[in-house]
Structure formats: C-alpha cells, structure tokens
Amino acid sequence: MIDSSANSPIVRLVGVEKKLGRQKVLKGVNLEVRAGENMVIIGRSGGGKSVLLKHILGLMQPDAGEVWFRDQNLVKLSEEQLVPLRKETGMLFQNGALFDSLTVGENVAFPLRERGNVNDAEIRSEVTRALKIVDLPNQEHKWPSELSGGMRKRVALARAAIARPALMLYDEPTSGLDPVVSDSINKLMVRLGEELNMTSVIVTHDMVSAREVGDRIAMLYEGKIYIVGEPRDVIESQDPIVHRFVNGISDASDAIF
Ligand SMILES: Nc1ncnc2c1ncn2[C@@H]1O[C@H](COP(=O)(O)OP(=O)(O)OP(=O)(O)O)[C@@H](O)[C@H]1O
Ligand SMILES: [Mg+2]
Known part of the structure; x- marks a missing residue:
C-alpha cells in the first residue's frame, strides 16, 4: 500500500466566512495544511489572521463554511466533542x-496537570525536557517577571509543546523581539516541528521568519487566501498586491489620514 499520509491535510478550511461586529472579516477562506508541514500565514494587521487561528482551534465558529481537523468537521461538533481534539x-x-x-x-x-493522570515525577521530567528543548535548562524556579521578552516566548513555547500536540499554532511568535532572538525562535520552531513530528501554522508579519520557517506561505488578503505557495514563489511574486506586502510598500489607500 502506498502511504500518502505525509501529504494528506491535517487541517482544511473550506469557504470559511465570519462576521465580527459589522465587519466581514473572513469572506470565504480556503486553505489546506498538510501533515508535517510548516505553513506560514501572512497578511495585514487587522486582516483576520488571529481570527483564522481561532477557527482552527474551534474557539470561534464560522458563519458559513467548514473547518476540518483530520476527518472531523469542527463546525458539527459540540464543546464536549471538541475537548479531545483541542488536546x-x-x-x-x-x-x-x-x-x-x-x-x-x-x-x-x-x-499536563490539566490533562490529569500524569504523576508528579513524570511531570517534572517532562518539564525538564521541554525547558531543555527551548534552551532554558534549570529555569523552573524563576518567575515570569524575572524573564526577558524572548525568554517568556520560549517558556510559552515549552508550555504549548509539552503535551506533544500534533498541530501547533503560533500567533506572531517573533513580534517585539530583536533579530537575534527572533532568529533563535525561528530555529526553535523548525526544531520543535522536527523533534516532535508536528505540523505548524505560523502567523507572522516577519518576512525573515516566514522565509526561514515556512515550507509554504499563504497570504490572507481581504478575507480570502490570495496566494499560497512555496516561500520563493510568494516572496518573488510579481503580483502587485503580494509584492507590496512582502516588500513593505504602502500605497495611497494605506494613508492613516
Ligand atoms: N472578538 C471579536 N469581536 C469583534 N471583532 C473582532 C474580534 N476579534 C477580532 N475582531 C476584529 O476582526 C478583525 C481581524 O482581527 P484579527 O485579530 O484577526 O487581526 P490580525 O490579522 O490578527 O491582526 P494583527 O496582525 O494586528 O494581529 C479586526 O478588525 C478586529 O477588530
Ligand atoms: Mg493577530
């Protein structure tokens, strides 16, 4: 038998629409995330990237469309049925x-504590392991207030990864960090994905990060996925809308006043 699971989608959004307040934020999003890949989502601030992630998590329900996680349409599931998928x-x-x-x-x-049925010794060893992966060994006893921004992100990463999820969602993992720390977070995302065999969806403004981490890049524009492809094809796209976004060029309609 041919095993095609490496390329089968783990997440599939079909015609997802969502209105929030008076604004139609998502206007028919179609997107497939393949098992094992790092999918980067770029797009303008306020364009609906975080809203999109919340749909994948089942924290928001679409007004129309389908959100599939493997072979289950989250839209059809009750809160109770969503619990095992969220894990x-x-x-x-x-x-x-x-x-x-x-x-x-x-x-x-x-x-791990929330999940229950894991004993204290196991928890301690898993925490030690997770902190090692994020290059913060022996930092268990520190308080969040004693950490730098980059360290806080890495602790949050260890927390998100400790239960070895099949799918990891990152919302702006490098925002507010200097280029060197951002680079270490980028490398960490790639390493975590490989070591834990995870699929990742990474929302970012940071084109350096998108290029380094993404197996593919999708751009959300005016409520739809405007382009999706390999990083080079998106970054070098001659389409004026993609080109302007990727290169940080504003146009007249971007004026604040
Ligand atoms: N719970 C909510 N209720 C009402 N409007 C919301 C809600 N969440 C998001 N919005 C609106 O939806 C739009 C998209 O928001 P979202 O947070 O997804 O943007 P984003 O692309 O993640 O932006 P950024 O890059 O700045 O994080 C915004 O106009 C926002 O005001
Ligand atoms: Mg956001």
Whole structure:
C-alpha cells in the first residue's frame, strides 16, 4: 500500500466566512495544511489572521463554511466533542500570556496537570525536557517577571509543546523581539516541528521568519487566501498586491489620514 499520509491535510478550511461586529472579516477562506508541514500565514494587521487561528482551534465558529481537523468537521461538533481534539493542538498566543502567579516550571507543567493522570515525577521530567528543548535548562524556579521578552516566548513555547500536540499554532511568535532572538525562535520552531513530528501554522508579519520557517506561505488578503505557495514563489511574486506586502510598500489607500 502506498502511504500518502505525509501529504494528506491535517487541517482544511473550506469557504470559511465570519462576521465580527459589522465587519466581514473572513469572506470565504480556503486553505489546506498538510501533515508535517510548516505553513506560514501572512497578511495585514487587522486582516483576520488571529481570527483564522481561532477557527482552527474551534474557539470561534464560522458563519458559513467548514473547518476540518483530520476527518472531523469542527463546525458539527459540540464543546464536549471538541475537548479531545483541542488536546492535539498547542497554541502560542499573540501576547505569549504566561500565568504571572506561577513559576516557569508550573507554567510549563500546566497542560499536563490539566490533562490529569500524569504523576508528579513524570511531570517534572517532562518539564525538564521541554525547558531543555527551548534552551532554558534549570529555569523552573524563576518567575515570569524575572524573564526577558524572548525568554517568556520560549517558556510559552515549552508550555504549548509539552503535551506533544500534533498541530501547533503560533500567533506572531517573533513580534517585539530583536533579530537575534527572533532568529533563535525561528530555529526553535523548525526544531520543535522536527523533534516532535508536528505540523505548524505560523502567523507572522516577519518576512525573515516566514522565509526561514515556512515550507509554504499563504497570504490572507481581504478575507480570502490570495496566494499560497512555496516561500520563493510568494516572496518573488510579481503580483502587485503580494509584492507590496512582502516588500513593505504602502500605497495611497494605506494613508492613516
Ligand atoms: N472578538 C471579536 N469581536 C469583534 N471583532 C473582532 C474580534 N476579534 C477580532 N475582531 C476584529 O476582526 C478583525 C481581524 O482581527 P484579527 O485579530 O484577526 O487581526 P490580525 O490579522 O490578527 O491582526 P494583527 O496582525 O494586528 O494581529 C479586526 O478588525 C478586529 O477588530
Ligand atoms: Mg493577530
């Protein structure tokens, strides 16, 4: 038998539409994320990238369309039925939110504790392992307030990855970080994906990150996926809309006043 699972989609969005307030944010998003790939999503601020991730997580329901995780359409599932699927997905939120009243070790352990049926010794060894992967060995006892921005992101990454999700969603993992720290986060995302055999969806403004981490890049534009392809094809695209975004060129309609 030919095993084609390496290329089968793990996530599939079909005609996803979503209105929030008076604004139609998603206007028919079609996107397939293949098992094992790093899919980067780029697009303008306020364009609906975080909203899109929330649909993949099942935290938001579309007004129309389908959101598939493997062979299940999340739109048809109850909150209760979503619970086991959410355990297969890790999320690095845009603000990296750590719990300030918990130590680094307790933060990283959180998803395992929530899951239950894991004993303390196992939890300790998993936390040690996760902190090693993110290059923060022996930092269990620190408090979030004692960490730099880049360290906080890495702790949040360890927390998101500790339960070894099949799918990892990253919302702006490098925003607010200097180029050197961003580079270490980029490398870490690639390494985590390989070591834990994960599929990743990475939302970013950072074209350096997109190029380094992405197996493919998709651009969200006016509520739809405007282009999807290998990084070079997207980055070197001569399409004026893609070209302007990738190269950070504004046009008259971008004027603030
Ligand atoms: N819960 C909500 N209720 C109402 N409007 C919302 C909600 N969440 C998002 N929006 C709106 O949807 C639009 C898209 O927001 P979203 O956060 O997805 O943008 P984004 O592409 O992630 O932007 P950024 O790059 O700045 O993070 C925005 O206009 C935002 O105001
Ligand atoms: Mg966002």
